[in-house]
Amino acid sequence: MDVTRDIDPDLLDKVINLAKRRGFVFQSAEIYGGFRSTYDYGPLGVNLLRNVKNAWWRAMVQTRHDIVGLDAAIMGPPAVWAASGHLETFTDPLVDCLVCKERWREDKIDGVCPNCGSTKFTAPRAFNLMFKTQAGPVEGEGSTAYLRPETAQGIFTNFANVLSTTRRKPPFGIAQVGKSFRNEITPQNFVFRTREFEQMEMEYFVAPAEAEEWYRYWIKTRLQWYVDLGIPAEMLQLHEHAKQDLSHYSKGTTDIEFLFPWGFDELEGIANRGDYDLTQHATHSGVALDYFDQSTNERYTPYVIEPAAGATRAMMAFLLAAYHEDEVEGETRTVLHLDWRLAPYQIAVLPLSKKPELEGVSTEVLSSLQPNFTCDYDVTQSIGKRYRRQDEVGTPYCVTIDFETLNDRAVTVRDRDTTTQVRVPIADLTHHFWHLTSG
Ligand code: GAP
Numbered sequence: 001m002d003v004t005r006d007i008d009p010d011l012l013d014k015v016i017n018l019a020k021r022r023g024f025v026f027q028s029a030e031i032y033g034g035f036r037s038t039y040d041y042g043p044l045g046v047n048l049l050r051n052v053k054n055a056w057w058r059a060m061v062q063t064r065h066d067i068v069g070l071d072a073a074i075m076g077p078p079a080v081w082a083a084s085g086h087l088e089t090f091t092d093p094l095v096d097c098l099v100c101k102e103r104w105r106e107d108k109i110d111g112v113c114p115n116c117g118s119t120k121f122t123a124p125r126a127f128n129l130m131f132k133t134q135a136g137p138v139e140g141e142g143s144t145a146y147l148r149p150e151t152a153q154g155i156f157t158n159f160a161n162v163l164s165t166t167r168r169k170p171p172f173g174i175a176q177v178g179k180s181f182r183n184e185i186t187p188q189n190f191v192f193r194t195r196e197f198e199q200m201e202m203e204y205f206v207a208p209a210e211a212e213e214w215y216r217y218w219i220k221t222r223l224q225w226y227v228d229l230g231i232p233a234e235m236l237q238l239h240e241h242a243k244q245d246l247s248h249y250s251k252g253t254t255d256i257e258f259l260f261p262w263g264f265d266e267l268e269g270i271a272n273r274g275d276y277d278l279t280q281h282a283t284h285s286g287v288a289l290d291y292f293d294q295s296t297n298e299r300y301t302p303y304v305i306e307p308a309a310g311a312t313r314a315m316m317a318f319l320l321a322a323y324h325e326d327e328v329e330g331e332t333r334t335v336l337h338l339d340w341r342l343a344p345y346q347i348a349v350l351p352l353s354k355k356p357e358l359e360g361v362s363t364e365v366l367s368s369l370q371p372n373f374t375c376d377y378d379v380t381q382s383i384g385k386r387y388r389r390q391d392e393v394g395t396p397y398c399v400t401i402d403f404e405t406l407n408d409r410a411v412t413v414r415d416r417d418t419t420t421q422v423r424v425p426i427a428d429l430t431h432h433f434w435h436l437t438s439g
Helices: 011-021 043-062 078-084 152-157 159-166 208-228 276-285 310-320 356-369 383-392 426-437
Strands: 025-026 039-041 067-069 091-094 103-105 125-129 132-134 146-147 174-179 196-206 237-241 250-259 263-274 291-293 298-300 304-310 324-328 331-336 345-349 375-376 397-403 410-415 422-423
Touching: 011 025, 011 310, 011 324, 039 043, 043 067, 043 174, 043 196, 043 208, 043 310, 078 152, 091 208, 146 304, 152 159, 152 196, 152 276, 152 304, 196 208, 196 310, 196 383, 196 410, 208 237, 208 250, 208 263, 237 263, 250 310, 263 276, 263 310, 276 304, 304 310, 304 410, 310 324, 331 383, 331 410, 345 356, 356 375, 356 426, 383 397, 397 426, 410 426, 422 426
Parallel strands: 067 174, 345 375, 345 397
Antiparallel strands: 025 039, 091 103, 091 125, 132 146, 174 196, 196 304, 237 250, 250 263, 263 304, 291 298, 324 331, 397 410, 410 422
């Protein structure tokens, strides 16, 4: 596979088109003309997105002894967002074009209106990105609530709960995956920047003296996660923020950037948040959020190292990196070289013919694989076309059942990437796939 190819200028359009045509991502409320920059995940997209989140959870929680999970509420009272600093500082600079009246985020347009080319704008004003709503039937100050703009704060507000119920001690982390909402002024580039999106965040609590070491550790570990799941290393780079560009809470931030079709752009941020969050919440709530180290007799507020990734944005990066066009038997084929763990379907079971003789053994094969693998079953069109359809959505293996199967109780297994085929006894099939996908 040539991973160093130049980026096709039509790549974004091709991936968006494939995502729509094959049921990965649909425009939300499409039958009503669509709801701008809001997307629904179709049958294949929901599998891919779930696999991205599961791979993250497996790497960050399941296979570690030092990180536990959490699922906090999406809606929160103003007190949380006053303490975190979001009410005051979670803003983008909003400008209006004086000619066409379109609204833009000033730092994204280089002084020229993308709509009409004018260079005349209102003075920028701070626009808060949080969605405000009412909780309960009575309107008024006391019922104001906000949709979370990041999952992180639910972790900080539960710090003491997790500490006391799990008896953890620093260094330890709390991980969370879930929806976040930001009223982005200019959502753009498909699911790259949307108003409703999913995050995968982990707050790692450490002794202040160890913060720098853990910050470096998490930058390296998170970068490797993307590489292990198939993103070519040359499509990733690190970008360390200059001191003057740091968020209000950060002592240091490094972005993992991916080579999107418009250039390198943020995929994930790893920040050293210092003791900002725990101190803020302790001060505003009056509840102590610190740690007493019995071995040294010291009480301290842990520093936080935060790897903050976007699940929907990562899904888009995996799709873009996987998309290839190559030649098979003199024909151009579209193929997604998705990692086995991410592919929406891992195996497609394809009876060669619709004839009833093959139906029994085909459903038997399907049922034997389904408990362990995500499978598709397709009996329509020629086998060549069905292989192409599976290649296009990234299915790593196709299992073909033919008339010979009725005699030899064996099937043909085709590999997506090499297109090679091997004959495997039905009795060995599950082991065959375990073997192919382990390690
Ligand atoms: N808790 C820190 C935090 O939220 P962030 O850099 O604002 O940091 C982390 O967000 C990640 O969430 C980003 O790197 C990106 O992948 C994703 N993300 C942020 N805003 C997004 C949006 N509007 N649409 C899609 N993904 C977004």
